[in-house]
Amino acid sequence: MALVLHAGSGNKNAFKALIAAEYSGVKVELVKNFQMGVSNKTPEFLKMNPIGKIPVLETPDGPVFESNAIARYVTRSKADNPLYGSSLIEYAHIEQWNDFSATEVDANIGKWLYPRLGIAPYVAVSEEAAIAALKRSLGALNTHLASNTYLVGHSVTLADIVMTCNLYMGFARIMTKSFTSEFPHVERYFWTMVNQPNFKKVLGDVKQAESVPPVQKKAPPPKEQKPKEAKKEAPKEAPKPKAVEKPEEEEEAPKPKPKNPLDLLPPSKMILDEWKRLYSNTKTNFREVAIKGFWDMYDPEGYSLWFCDYKYNDENTVSFVTMNKVGGFLQRMDLCRKYAFGKMLVIGSEPPFKVKGLWLFRGPEIPKFVMDEVYDMELYEWTKVDISDEAQKERVSAMIEDLEPFEGESLLDAKCFK
């Protein structure tokens, strides 16, 4: 009779139970078709674990969550299991290292790795504190392993299974050789453990990280509506084909058609780069110099101005997620840098925050290739600016300037695309 483990495949917290099962002769099966964000949101799952996290073990007696508790259940399913030591003091030491592994090793690896994967906010000073704490923990572990083959006693125990699975995520994802070489006994221990048959069966072949993952510029949005999901998939499914065709030099051949239709527009008296330089270089008297300069330069025939309002402001409950969303939008707009200037404001001093923007585009309309390629565009309401309306014109000036308060509210952030 098999126990059922709810988790995605490849989850290191699930590995703990699976490896313990191998040693104990207990049968544990992973559920089929587990989908993160879907399977763990169902009422049935939340009844098993109200916080909605994985893994969860389903047993005839009822469900268990928390990966170390699950591993303990699997281990204790077998009476007098050597994984739990042969005396009370050995049991206590196994638990000591289980908890050390969870609160000192795993937590600090997570504090370093998760911000770099975009799962938590990235703050340089906090990363430094996490690395310092991790080094202290691994230093203590290294000291212990200098005179011990296993964490407790003279054979593999549950403590070794839990510790190795926690180290696995660090070794595989972020701890490079130059980092771990400071802890040679930990290295020896880890590679010995992952090559044990019962570990290899579950983990497969393990390779050490060759570099530290770069910092993401975007945190994943906390909620994802289906239409947005479909839209987001589109650009990856149909990447813009790169023109590999090299124009052949041929006498009297016609000039090749330019890629971008905006280049076909009649020349404008406004030089976008000049405006961008004026915007960047003006430090004092911004109104009199930069704003006035903008309206002097502006060509309503060659360019158009647009306001945009985010459609789902009630989602913006966490400031760093909101700011990261806007940051990601601007990054994806890079493809039209030659043809656009933008300001995005995050408004309000408490959640939910509002996101509003001002954009200047070449041509009388929002360029078609931008609407097609940048999926964020349809998350905003777009309104063309009527510059004959003095109030709208003033709003443009206020947004260029990051004027505070903006429409009666403080600004949390202002980002410029230039």
Add this chain to the structure above:
Amino acid sequence: MALVLHCGSGNKNAFKALIAAEYTGVKVELTKNFEMGVSNKTPEFLKMNPLGKIPVLETPEGAVFESNAIARYVARLKDNSSLCGSSLIDYSHIEQWMDFSATEVDANIGRWLYPRLGFGPYVPVLEEFAITSLKRSLGALNTHLASNTYLVGHSVTLADIVMTCNLYYGFVRILIKSFTSEFPHVERYFWTMVNQPNFKKVIGDFKQAESVPPVQKKAAPPKESKAKEAKKEAPKEAPKPKVEASEEEEAPKPKPKNPLDLLPPSKMILDEWKRLYSNTKTNFREIAIKGFWDMYDPEGYSLWFCDYKYNDENTVSFVTMNKVGGFLQRMDLCRKYAFGKMLVIGSTPPFKVKGLWLFRGQDIPKFVMDEVYDMELYEWTKVDLSDEAQKERVNAMIEDQEPFEGEDLLDAKCFK
């Protein structure tokens, strides 16, 4: 035969073992005269726990660290203790809630509270993240407690002891009523638990936090030499007495408090320089720096370089920056008479701290040397204005010029 627990009194992690001991009838004693930072640094202690953290339980069979592991050991000393559950599934649920308590509740309370106590870098966006995570955890706990009196089964288990001790730390230090009222079942559970006789015996009476602790402007320095400790104590022991001036006809004009006010007037108006410094955004060299030397009065003011004496200590950037920030705060008492720039230098630890100060008068004011204990942590050198290199160094420091003496600046702080 008593077990010995190495820990200071009042530590919530020690409470776990002590309360479990009350339930099992095991005798556990706290070590006498435990001193944090001293007792946990001895070779004997580090042999028991190489990480040097508390608590550690000493038993006839050997030492155990990690507070939850210690509590488990104490609970299992008594055979068939109800604290450990009567079946495999109950045991697993106890472990489930103990781990939940450690990784979801305790960790998130710590992420919120410790930066505010100065034990980690304070970053508003991270605090917000911690509070969000904590609310999610307490929400899940509240859901569970809506239909359960205890975490597991129908009596107190080890899970309840560990959870209550972890919540205790939050309730007394940072979780105020307006925060916890969102989780009414957690509130009911917590107050019921801490009033159980065996809990009350160990924890005693306490009150819920009435406000969230303010953010410290200084992180606790990682190392404290004895001399610095003594110096730091001094200002509190001898607070400046407030002189009460009474109005009296024909009484002589009261002596001014500050001897710097007795100096001959200077042509330099310090506030004018501070305004010029603050308002100059472009052409800083041509406007602000030139303006400084036009204004500067070498008879009424003096310029000083300072170098931190213990740069090898500056291994963590936020601690170093907080140290400098604290220094500038304590200099507030001479704001009318001084202007300063402090630079944190280097792109890798250890960072160097160097500064430039402008003081009224020919010497560093005596009341500053007496009152601000940071002063003696720095080497002070008067600037020789006839030396062109020193004069240029003044310019570079006012301007936050990079690189500074061949190195990057990590931070530049201004006192004005």
